[in-house]
Amino acid sequence: MSRRQFLRLVAGAGGLLAACRPKAAETPLQPHPGRRAEIRGICFDLFTLFDPRSVERVAETVAPGQAAELCREWRVRQFEYAWLRATAGQYRDFEVVTGEALDYAAGARGLSLSANDRHHLVAACSELTPWPDTRAALESWRRAGLRLAPLANYAPGMLSRLLAHAGLAELFDAQISTDRARTFKPSPRAYALGPELLGLPREQIVFAAFGGWDAAGAAWYGFPTFWLNRLGVAPEALSAAADATGTTLAELAAFVAR
Template sequence: MGNYADFWQVTAEALDFAVRQHHLEPSGEKRDRLLQSFLTLEPWPDAKEALLQMKAAGLRLAFLSNFTAAMLDACVKHAGLEGIFEAHLSTDRVRAFKPDPRAYQMGVDAFELPRAQIGFAAFGGWDAAGAKAFGYPTFWVNRVQAPLENLGAAADASGNSLHELAVFVKHSA
């Protein structure tokens, strides 16, 4: 599989590049604080309520992310979302980042369902295209109302909130 760097390392390297590109010199403490902010990301205001409603409706929920398992666990804990998700699927398990099909296959393996029976919520257009190309019914949670990217595949539907995702899932079932 060649050289592989996990998402924490990739994030650190991207930060270092951005600092050099903008001719900045943050101290080790500032750099560490910036990196640590990835472990304390705040959820969108509608997230917890919508996720709890979906779980109460009997949906099985999981994260499938390029974040490392430690990053996912820290974010879920910080956001107060423990117990909502069945699994935190980090692409580290397959040593390939989304949109690589090996990453999306983790959902099929975790739920032991055909891909056509797994709804995928993407928060980036590129991820929606990758999930749709893989064969998942896909909803793009396009919070910033970004334009559709020309990637050869598009989500089945999109909206700007998790409440719209819940409606999509309800009508897709």
């Protein structure tokens, strides 16, 4: 084979290989060590923005002297029941799960709740107090052009009532309830609602987690993840970890801008 014939063959093969090679847009993104995609949005767990301990003030009017213990048992059962139902294929939305968990917690402490007391306690979950830095941080991110959304296990009605009660609804581009996927975090289907409803790839959305388990779930899914550990709890012993950790939204803002 002459040199000229060889070059023609190589050129032809190169064209064939180029035609068969996946287009750049279809190739999975491989993050460069130490670098990441431009951040264009943030998804928040609700408790990074709202203090979950607000419920205890209402519980104290119903169960004086027992509010802290009641709420502690209630919170644990909320998540246990949510995950149990999701795993067993017996999904009910988080408002139903919240009522069921409250019934258990009250019974376990020997409390008999009236229908009115039960209603006020469940409603209190949609009347949480925002953390002091919440509004200013959200307004700053809005001015910067970031797309914002809570990504919460809350049922849609609970979520909309909470944001309306706090006067924060207009600061979000979407209100994302995992009810849309008929599951709860940390299911990947729950986190996938963020990119779907914000219209951004996951690599461009920071997920702000309140719980260490949620930070792990978001990291497993592929979000750039910030653990907002407001209450200073111990980290989870899992194989995934947040990219950064802090206790304030100012630290989250620095991570987003980095």
